[in-house]
Amino acid sequence: xxxxxxxxxxxxTARPPHSVLSSRVPDIGFEPTSYAVAKAMLELxxxxxxxxxxxxxxxxxxxxxxxxxxxxxxxxxxxxxxYLVEESRRSARQSGVSNRVTFVVGDMFKADISRATVVxxxxxxxxxxxxxxxxxxxxxxxxxIVSHSFGFGDWVPRETIQTADGTNLFLWTVPRRxxxxxxxxxxxxxxxxxxxxLELARVTAADVVYxxxxxxxxxPILAAQRYGARAVGIEIDxxxxxxxxxxxxDNELDGKVVxxxxxxxxxxVSAATVVTLYLSSAVNARLERTLKRQLRVGARIVSxxxxxxxxxxxxxVRADDGTALFLWTVPPPGVMPTVWHTDxxxxxxxxxxxxxxxxxxxxxxCQPGRQMGGEPGHSRSExxxxxxxxxxx
Numbered sequence: 001x002x003x004x005x006x007x008x009x010x011x012x013t014a015r016p017p018h019s020v021l022s023s024r025v026p027d028i029g030f031e032p033t034s035y036a037v038a039k040a041m042l043e044l045x046x047x048x049x050x051x052x053x054x055x056x057x058x059x060x061x062x063x064x065x066x067x068x069x070x071x072x073x074x075x076x077x078x079x080x081x082x083y084l085v086e087e088s089r090r091s092a093r094q095s096g097v098s099n100r101v102t103f104v105v106g107d108m109f110k111a112d113i114s115r116a117t118v119v120x121x122x123x124x125x126x127x128x129x130x131x132x133x134x135x136x137x138x139x140x141x142x143x144x145i146v147s148h149s150f151g152f153g154d155w156v157p158r159e160t161i162q163t164a165d166g167t168n169l170f171l172w173t174v175p176r177r178x179x180x181x182x183x184x185x186x187x188x189x190x191x192x193x194x195x196x197x198l199e200l201a202r203v204t205a206a207d208v209v210y211x212x213x214x215x216x217x218x219x220p221i222l223a224a225q226r227y228g229a230r231a232v233g234i235e236i237d238x239x240x241x242x243x244x245x246x247x248x249x250d251n252e253l254d255g256k257v258v259x260x261x262x263x264x265x266x267x268x269v270s271a272a273t274v275v276t277l278y279l280s281s282a283v284n285a286r287l288e289r290t291l292k293r294q295l296r297v298g299a300r301i302v303s304x305x306x307x308x309x310x311x312x313x314x315x316x317v318r319a320d321d322g323t324a325l326f327l328w329t330v331p332p333p334g335v336m337p338t339v340w341h342t343d344x345x346x347x348x349x350x351x352x353x354x355x356x357x358x359x360x361x362x363x364x365x366c367q368p369g370r371q372m373g374g375e376p377g378h379s380r381s382e383x384x385x386x387x388x389x390x391x392x393x
Contacts, residue, residue, distance in 0.1 A: 033122055033148060038063045039070070040163045044171050045118045045144045047071045054078065054116035056108040056123075056131070061088025061101070063120050068097035073118075077103040078111045114138050122148035129153050141176040141238075156243050175239040182236055183264070184279045186215045189304060193319045194222050200317060200327050201274045201300045203227045210234065210272035212264040212279070212287070217244025217257070219276050224248075224256045229274075233259040234267045270294045277303040285309035292330065301328040 033041075041063065047053060049072035055063045058077025065088070067073040079085050085103045092098040104111070109131070113119065116139060121128065132152050135145060147170045151157060157170040189197070197219070203209060205228030211219040214233025221244070223229045235241050241259045248257040260267070265286065269275060272295060277284060288309040291301060303326045307313065313326040 031122075032059070033063070034165070035062065035066070037148065037163050037165065037167050037169070038066055040161070040167075041120055041146045041148060041169055042067055042071060044159065044161060044169050045120075045146045047073050047118055049073060051117045052076065052115050053118045053120065054113050055120040056111070056113070057121070058088060058103065059084055061085075061091055061103055064088070064101050064103070065092050065095055065097060067118075068092070068100040069095050073100070075101040076116070077101070078106050078108050078113075079103065080105070080107060109134065112138075114140070117143055119143065119145045120148075121145065121150075123150065125150045125153075136174065139174045141174050143174040145172040145174070146170065147172075156246065158242065158246065173242070175237075175242055178236045178238065180236070180263075182213070183283050184213060186213075186237070186240065187278070188216060189218065189278055190321055191218065191222070193304065193321055193323065193325075194219050195226070196317075196319045197276055197302045197304060197325055198223055198227060198274075200315070200325055201276070201302045203229050203274055205229060207273045208232070208271050209274045209276065210267075210269050211276045212267065212269070213277070214244060214259060215240055215278075217247055217259060220244075220257045220259070221248055221251060221253060223274075224253050225251060231257045232272070233257070234262050234264050234269075235259060236261065236263055265290065268294070270296070273299050275299065275301045277301065277306070279303070279306060281306045295330045297330055297332050299330045301330070302326065303328075 042053070045051075045053075047067055051067070051071070051073040053064060053067040053073050053075040055061075055075070055077045058064055058079045061077050061079075061084075064075035064077040067075045077085070077088055079088065082105045085105045088103040089098065092101050092103070113134070119135065119139065121131070123131070128147060128150050129152065132155060139145075149168055151170050152172070155172060157172050159171040161169050161171075163169065198209075201207075201209075203223055207223075207227070207229040209220060209223040209229050209231040211217075211231070211233045214220055214235045217233050217235075217240070220231030220233040223231045233241075233244055235244065238261055241261050244259045248254065248259070264279075264283075269291070275291065275295065277287070279287075284303060284306050285308060288311050291308075292311075295301075301308075304319070305323045305325075307326055308328065311328060313328050315327040317325050317327075319325050
């Protein structure tokens with residue numbers, strides 16, 4: 001009879017008749033991991049003697065034992081099948097590393113994994129998804145996770161490799177938590193609306209675009225990719241910084257786009273010629289003074305959906321998804337801007353209505369069916385980047 005367990009990092013050893021049965025049905029059927037792939041997993045994680053390697057569903061213990069014998073690490077194997085734990089301990093004694101490794105009969109969903117600096121997995125996608133919240137909650141920032149064959153839904157791996165036998169291995173690093181709760185929860189902007197924001201700001205290759213609260217990085221990346229601008233994303237969540245930086249790297253934008261972990265109220269934006277925002281009315285109002293003080297005359301600011309305190313916008317247009325886009329241009333001292341609306345339904349600014357004067361009912365960015373980018377046949381709906389990511393929260 002072939003054993004069934006919760007992870008495939010083990011050999012196909014038959015279960016002894018006298019063995020104690022596991023406490024519940026294992027999560028997946030048993031499939032062994034080759035020693036070559038086990039070695040590749042440890043190398044991908046950069047395991048060394050200072051690490052504590054946890055293998056969730058450790059099977060016959062080969063990954064944990066290899067971590068100790070080859071790299072000098074300490075290790076813990078969590079396995080649901082008692083007879084495989086016995087086999088793992090026996091292998092550790094034979095390899096002379098029983099003082100550096102521990103094998104526990106237990107449920108990976110209930111195990112304390114907080115001591116781990118490296119976690120190894122070979123599970124089904126559904127089991128990975130069920131484990132994701134536990135890993136993010138219990139593991140310390142900087143902990144590396146390597147999964148054999150399967151990913152974690154929307155959690156983008158830091159690195160993906162393929163071994164000689166065609167096995168895909170994925171590496172994640174648990175990011176640091178934000179130093180304080182973000183002022184606005186991340187919500188993505190549709191790519192077509194990003195293009196409209198950048199068109200409204202008249203972005204060119206001469207610009208430096210700052211996105212305050214850059215989230216997954218799409219606005220800076222598209223500004224660089226489509227318009228040739230340099231761009232900076234300011235974001236407080238290290239996890240989003242990691243994702244954004246990886247996407248910029250994958251799209252060969254290193255040196256063109258930079259993501260900085262910072263509080264948007266403390267960031268230096270004086271180098272910006274364009275600033276983009278998708279925040280809230282309250283946060284925009286708090287930013288108004290900083291932007292007026294730091295930005296040079298002629299800098300453009302575009303906000304999706306929200307106005308900015310008492311600052312009268314130059315233009316208010318409507319994006320394809322129905323949200324309002326506001327444009328401000330930093331004026332010379334003492335100059336009062338006038339407002340252009342694209343249609344009579346566009347929202348008005350929260351300041352004095354006397355300052356709002358209709359100058360033109362036409363603005364090309366909001367005309368249905370009009371092509372963008374100044375290039376014949378270049379459709380606004382055309383997707384030009386992000387082959388790896390499905391932009392969802």
